[in-house]
Structure formats: structure tokens, C-alpha cells
Amino acid sequence: MKIGVVTFPGSLDDHDARRAVRIAGGEPVSLWHGDDSLRDVDAVVLPGGFSYGDYLRAGAIARFAPVMSALIPAANAGLPVLGICNGFQILCESHLLPGSMIQNDHRTFICRDQRLRVENATTAWTSDFEQGAEITIVLKNQDGQYVADKRTLDELEGEGRVAFRYVVEPAAAGAPGARTYDRFAGRNPNGSYRDIAGVTNERGNVVGLMPHPEHAIEQGYGPSLDGLTFFSSVLKSMVNA
Amino acid sequence: MGTVVVDVMLKSEILDPQGQAVAGALPRLGFNQFTDVRQGKRFVLTVEGEVTDEVLAAAREAAETMLSNPVIEDVVGVRAESPAVDAQAAEPRG
Numbered sequence: 260m261k262i263g264v265v266t267f268p269g270s271l272d273d274h275d276a277r278r279a280v281r282i283a284g285g286e287p288v289s290l291w292h293g294d295d296s297l298r299d300v301d302a303v304v305l306p307g308g309f310s311y312g313d314y315l316r317a318g319a320i321a322r323f324a325p326v327m328s329a330l331i332p333a334a335n336a337g338l339p340v341l342g343i344c345n346g347f348q349i350l351c352e353s354h355l356l357p358g359s360m361i362q363n364d365h366r367t368f369i370c371r372d373q374r375l376r377v378e379n380a381t382t383a384w385t386s387d388f389e390q391g392a393e394i395t396i397v398l399k400n401q402d403g404q405y406v407a408d409k410r411t412l413d414e415l416e417g418e419g420r421v422a423f424r425y426v427v428e429p430a431a432a433g434a435p436g437a438r439t440y441d442r443f444a445g446r447n448p449n450g451s452y453r454d455i456a457g458v459t460n461e462r463g464n465v466v467g468l469m470p471h472p473e474h475a476i477e478q479g480y481g482p483s484l485d486g487l488t489f490f491s492s493v494l495k496s497m498v499n500a
Numbered sequence: 501m502g503t504v505v506v507d508v509m510l511k512s513e514i515l516d517p518q519g520q521a522v523a524g525a526l527p528r529l530g531f532n533q534f535t536d537v538r539q540g541k542r543f544v545l546t547v548e549g550e551v552t553d554e555v556l557a558a559a560r561e562a563a564e565t566m567l568s569n570p571v572i573e574d575v576v577g578v579r580a581e582s583p584a585v586d587a588q589a590a591e592p593r594g
Contacts, residue, residue, distance in 0.1 A: 316569055323566065352569060359571040361510075362517040406514055406572060450515065 260494050263290040263300035265330075265346075267321045271308035272343065272473055279473040280304070283490030292324040301497050302339035302383070303330060305346025307399075307471055317360055317402040318348030327353060339383035339493050340465045344400055347457070347467030356458055356467045357415065358407030363400065364450025372482035373398035373448060373470050374426035375456050379419050382463040387492040393426060394485035398470040403449035405456070405469070412453055423457035423468050502551035504559040507577040508568045509540035540576070543567050551580035 262280045264287055266273045277287035288300050292310075297303065310321035321327070327349075334340045334355050342350035350356045363369060372395050380390040388394070407415070415421050425447040431437060433444030447454045449469070457468025472486030510516050516538050523537040545562070547555050556578065563575040 315567070319566065319569065351571070357571075359569055361514060361572060364515060364517055366517045366521055404515070404517075408513070408571075 260285045260302075260497050261288045261298075261300040262286070262490070262493070263288045263297060263303045265290040265292060265303065265305055265326055267292040267308070267310035267324060267345075267349075269308050269310045269312055270306050270345070272306040272471065273308070275471075275473040276304045276306045276343070279476045279486060279490055282476050283487050283494060285490060285494050290326055292321065292326050295325040295329045297326070297329050297333060297338075302341070302493050303333075304473075305340065305342040305349050306473070307344030307346060310345055310349065313345075313402065316348075316352065318345060318350075318352040321345075321349045322352040331355065334460075334465050337462060337464050339496065341384050341489065341493070342465075342467035343471055343473065344403075344469055347469055348402065350465060350467045355465050356460060357411050358405055358455075358458065360402050360469070361404045361406055362402050363404050363448075368399075368401045369403070369448055370397070370399040371448070372396070373456075374428075375423045375468075375470060376426050377422070378424055379422045379459060379463075381419075382422060382459045382466050382492075383496045384466040384489050384493050385422060385459075386496055387488045394488075395475070395482045396470045396472050396486050397474040397481060398448060400449065400469055403451065403469045405449075405451035405458075407452060412455075415455075415458055416453070418461065420459050420461070421453070421455050421457075422459045422466055423470075424454045425451065425456045427454060502547050502549065502555070503581045504545040504547070504551055504556060505577065505579055505581045506543040506545065506559060506563045506567055506575065507540060508543070508563070508573050509538060509576050510573055512538075514572050541567075544581075556580060 264276045280287040377388040377392045380388045430445030432441040472489040475481040475486035519537040519539040
């Protein structure tokens with residue numbers, strides 16, 4: 260099972276994503292932004308980072324890279340695609356996923372272990388999770404505030420296309436002197452509308468999320484091994500396809 | 501040589517963190533009369549020769565497809581700017 264990972268100028272997490280694919284039992288394949296071939300891979304990961312320096316808008320220039328001219332029709336035809344962080348932004352700019360990402364509402368970069376709830380365990384990238392499971396993976400972003408108009412948000416929720424939500428910690432944890440102080444207690448960590456951390460397309464083959472599963476795959480590194488399940492899900496879904 | 505100016509603003513219903521940061525800092529300089537700040541983007545596109553209707557049409561298309569994201573932004577202006585007007589505007593006043 261070959262999973263391609265695209266490197267754009269400014270991608271940061273392409274190496275980690277390839278490592279995650281390998282540890283999960285897949286064969287990672289490097290794909291290049293300037294190449295319009297997908298090299299016969301069975302799935303594609305668009306990794307995190309700051310493609311083209313986030314100039315214009317996050318993901319806006321990467322969306323027109325030659326590799327995307329091959330990826331967009333393939334994704335529309337059912338190829339499993341996972342966009343992580345900047346990759347999620349690229350999928351939104353490509354209109355493969357609805358909505359968009361703007362700067363965090365608190366205007367600061369964020370890097371922390373983040374609890375998420377799996378809201379849709381039927382997609383190509385989440386089928387190995389239990390519906391409603393809570394997982395902890397790394398969140399690190401500047402432009403992570405998911406926004407869309409009300410109609411789109413209602414539609415996403417109505418069709419079960421919110422794949423992940425941020426678990427909002429009780430407000431008490433944010434009180435001064437609280438035993439476990441949490442700066443983002445009582446709210447989600449970047450201002451995302453309706454606490455949305457990840458969404459999927461109608462078919463369930465394209466998933467985008469802001470936090471990073473590829474950083475939570477190995478004992479001793481990162482907050483959990485929850486990230487592996489994204490990759491084992493897609494490997495299984497390809498076997499069953 | 502002609503130029504086309506494209507102005508893009510975040511939609512009014514989208515939070516503008518940069519604008520809010522500026523709005524928060526203005527009172528520190530004594531500017532208390534501004535109740536809100538929205539920050540946008542201006543693109544200046546240069547062409548060889550005159551800005552024809554075709555050039556303007558191409559600029560509009562570029563504005564809709566790449567310079568803005570219709571999910572969060574509006575193209576609020578696409579217009580030709582003559583170099584003469586630019587030069588005048590650049591003159592120091594007073």
C-alpha cells in the first residue's frame with residue numbers, strides 16, 4: 260500500500276508524515292509539488308508547514324501547484340486524501356473541503372497537546388476509531404481558526420461531516436491557582452466555529468484536520484499513539500476497497 | 501505601462517484578528533474615535549502598455565480565482581490607475 264506525501268516549498272512535516280506511514284505498515288512515497296504525477300499511490304497526505312510562506316493566504320499558492328492538478332481530480336474520483344494543518348488549508352483553498360482557515364482569534368501561535376473527539380468514524384482516515392472516542396494529538400498553528408458561513412456549518416453538522424471537534428476543557432481549569440491551569444479552558448484553542456477541528460467531504464475519502472496525527476505515533480515521542488490510527492484506518496480501507 | 505489595483509477585504513461576518521490588534525493599539529496613541537478597524541489587502545498589477553478592457557477582465561478573473569478566497573473574502577475593487585495620478589499622489593503635500 261503506497262501512500263504519497265507531497266512536499267511543497269515550505270512543507271515542514273513531510274518527513275514525519277512519511278515516517279508515520281512506514282511505522283503504520285504502509286510504503287511512503289515522496290511526491291513533489293512541481294510534478295504533475297501521483298506516481299500510482301493508493302492515498303495521499305498533504306503535510307503541515309508553511310507552503311510558500313503562507314503568502315497571500317495559507318495554502319492559496321500551493322493549491323495551484325502542478326501536483327494539485329493531478330490530485331484534485333483523483334480526490335474527486337475517490338482517492339483517499341488527508342490534509343494536516345497546512346494540508347487542510349490547501350484542501351479548503353482547492354474547494355475539496357468547505358470553509359476556510361483564518362488567523363487564531365487570540366493572534367498568537369499555539370503549540371500544545373490537544374484533546375479531540377472523533378465525530379465521524381466512517382471516513383477513509385478514521386474508520387479504525389470508535390465513534391465518539393477522545394484522542395490526544397499535537398496542535399500547532401498560527402492560522403487555525405476554522406470558519407464558514409452558517410449554512411455551510413449547518414450542512415456539515417447535518418450530514419455528519421464534522422470529523423473532529425476540539426474537546427473544550429471545563430472553565431474551572433482556566434482559573435488562577437487551578438491545579439491544572441489551561442490557558443484555553445472554557446473555549447477551543449483557536450476560535451474555530453462550532454469547535455470544528457476537522458471535516459470530511461461527502462464521500463468520506465477526503466479529510467482535513469488542524470492538529471497533527473503524524474506527531475503521535477511512537478512511544479516516547481508526543482502525547483499518545485492515537486495518530487497511528489489515522490494511517491491504520493486508511494491502510495485497512497484500501498485493503499477492503 | 502499601466503497598473504490595475506485590486507482591493508480585497510475579509511467579509512464583514514468573518515472575524516479580523518489583525519484589524520482587532522490594530523484597533524486595540526490605536527487608543528494607546530490617543531486615537532479614541534475609531535470604534536472598529538478592518539484590514540484588507542491591495543494588489544497592484546502592472547502591464548505593458550494601456551489598461552484595456554481585456555486587461556481589466558483578466559484582473560477581475562485573477563482577483564476572483566487567486567487573489568481572494570470567496571469563502572472568506574470579497575473583491576471590493578478592481579480599477580485601472582493611471583501613472584500620472586500616481587505621480588501626483590506621491591508628491592509631498594504642504
